Amino acid sequence: MSAAPESRAWPAEGITRVPYWVYQDEDIYAREQERIYRGATWNFLGLEAELPDPGDFKTTFVGEMPVVVSRDLQGALRCFENRCAHRGALLCLKGRGNTKEITCIYHNWTYDLEGNLTGVAFRRGVRGLGGMPEDARPESEAPRKLRVATFCGLMFATLSEATPSIEQYIGPEVAAKIRRVMKEPVKLLGGYSQALPSNWKLYFENVKDTYHASLLHLFFSTFRLNRLEQKGGVIVGGEGGSHVSFTMMKTDLAGDEYERAGMRSVSGGYRLEAPQMLESVDEFGDGVTLQILTVFPGFVLQQIMNCLAVRQVLPKGVAGTELVWTAFGYVSDDERMAELRLKQSNLVGPAGYISLEDGAATGFVQRGVAGASARASVVEMGGRGVESNESRVTETSVRGLWQQYRRHMGL
Amino acid sequence: MDVELQLTVENLLSRYVHAIDDDRLQDWPGFFTEKGRYRITTAENYERGLPLSIIYADSRAMLHDRVSALRHANIYEAQRYRHIVSSTLVERIDAHSARATSNFQVVRIMHTGESMLFASGRYLDRIRMNGDGGEPQFEERVVILDSRSVDTLLAIPL
Structure with missing residues (x-):
């Protein structure tokens, strides 16, 4: 199921329609790798706290491109392609570790923690025989270095010189909500x-879709953790692909919109035997019990009561995604909070x-759209535009995603 | 080797997996003491000394809540498990308790007919030999997944 991206026309309605080929087409997927992941975007790499010491490294991905993220011996964060200059083998096979230099196992070429090629085995041959020509420049195929930006202890990388500063890219309103959670x-x-x-x-889209939360996730609704009549809102930022949604649980108005609509989401009389799990602490002092935040193309920051985590969304082929969850607390947490x-x-x-x-x-x-690549989904909850909203019965942040996506993809 | 202890523990492990595989989830919390602990984590977290779990309960009540949520709240496609438990090593701690380590594999069978090796790993158990009604019960069951990755979702307990 593939056609040249040039022949793919976005529906005339614009961002209120998402054509299903966008989830299915191999050529679109290839173009995403080039224009989004290797283009002018900031890709989430993980928490700085994962690499506390000089020499620490981890391996991850920018789109499908394998990368090494390291803290060099001077303490600076680095990111470079996990690909040997010689034959293209993975340089780092481990998920994480600490080292002074990186050695490709294939032919023993060595690299420093900035990704510079520092040694070619038998470069001058052995006893005057073999080796590379004097003018050989294997460095020309060295792993590409990515620009690294950290924001509040979050690490991002980009291959493009055109990507704006990380704060500008995220947008000031959404950035403020990152600061809120990454406060210490x-x-x-x-x-x-x-x-x-x-x-x-x-x-x-699912993470950005505030409309589904209390309809699909019955656990929320039953315990009135995220009833849509509760006070909250959605902010869309950056180029449209950043968003934050939030809920203030204690402002529940105990409305009966769900009951009147006869929705599946609500069933009476369901109570927890061990409700201590839900006894949350207002550690931010603002009454916000739930905050979900995204940055295009693959970063999620979550505060669900006192459960804090980042999620990295990695593409694994047209029909596969790896969702990497990393949970954290604060260094200052006491035993009870932990x-x-x-x-x-x-x-x-x-x-x-x-x-x-x-x-x-x-x-x-x-699975549902397997035979419908020429059809489109309908994204018109809360209007047709991309703007912040006090209601969460909206798909404004989903439309924001498509606005930024189309701009990068030229679709 | 204490043959009777070995057989008693293996019988508990067998009854546990049959209850889950036969979809008798309501019986699942009863395999634990009232303050029984149950958690699922990954070998990676376990080896790095990181405390995060995929499921974490520190009481039988929390296990009851898990079953209620699966029955009444959570939405997932119809599926069943088939547990294979083997290589159980048992060690007596004192007159009333024992420690056991076992290997497991779980095949997940979807209603569509797709079967896959869903999980493999170890059970690390601490067992009270004279629990409710004189039957052995888990004081603690730590499920350590070999892989750091779970396919789609983990609804039914392991």
């Missing part, structure tokens, strides 16, 4: 990955009370 030194609690059976954009965060982590991840459905729902779309 963080402590890693752990992580895991979720393999999603869907195109990366279906998951990224325990509360671990308990509330039951809400998220592949077994999360309020996130379990997302893995399946995006797959249902991928």
Whole structure:
């Protein structure tokens, strides 16, 4: 199922329609790698706290491109392609570690932690025989270096010189909400990955879709954690692909919109035997119990009560996505707070009370549209534009994603 | 080797997986003591000493909540598991408790007919030999997944 991107025309309605070929087409996927991931975007790499010491490194991806992220011996963060200059083998095979130099296992070429080629085995041959010509310049094929930016302890990288500063890219209003959560030194609690059976954009839309949260995730609604009548809002920032949505739980008006509409989301009488899990602490002092934030093309920051995590959305082929979850608390957490965060982590991840459905729902779309590449989804909740909104019965941030996506893709 | 202890523990492990695979989730919390702990984590987190779990419960009540949510709140496609448990090593701690380590594999069978190796790993158990009604029960069951990645979602417990 593929056609030249040039022959793909976006529906005339614009960002209120998303053509299904965008989740299916191999050529579109290839163009995304070039124009989005290797283009003028900031790609999330992880938390700075993962690399506390000089010599620390981790391997991850920018789109499909494997990269090494390191803290060099002077303490600066670096990111470079995980590809040997010689034959293109992976330089770093481990997920993480600490080292002074990196050696390609194939032919023992060595690199420093900035990604510079520092040694070619037998470059001058052995006893005057073999070796490279005097004028050989293998450095010309050295791994590409990415620009690294950190913002509030979050690491991002870009291959493009044209990408604006990270704060400008995220937008001031959304950046302020990152500062809100990343307010002090963080402590890693752990992580895991979720393999999603869907195109990366279906998951990224899902995170931005404030409309679905209380309709698909019954756990929320039953305990009135995110009833749409609660006070909250959506802010869209940057080029449209950044967003933050938030809810203030204690402002629940106990309305009956769900009951009157007879929706599946509400069933009476369901109570927890161990409700301590939901006894959250207002650690930000603003009453916001839930904040979900995204930055195009693959960053999610989550505060669900006291459960804090970042998620990295990695494309794995047209119909696959790896969702890398990293949970954190603060260095200042006492034992009780640490325990509360671990308990509330039951809400998220592949077994999360309020996130379990997302893995399946995006797959249902991928499967549902298999015979409908020429058709389109309807994204008109909350109007047709991209603007911040006090209501969360809106798809404004989903439209924002498509606005930025189309600009980068030239679609 | 304490043959009776070995057989008693293996019988508990077998009854546990049959209850899950037969979709008798309502029986699942009863395999734990009232303050029983259950968690699923990855080998990576475990080896790095990081405390995050995929599922975390520190009481039987929390396990009841997990079952209620699966039955009444969470939405997922119909699926079943088939657990294979083997290589159980048992070690007595004292007169009333024992430690056990086992390997497991879980095949997930979707309603569409797709079967896949969904999970492999270890069970690290601490068992009270004379729990409710004199039956052995888990004081703690730590499920350590070999892989850091879970396919799609993990609804039914392991």
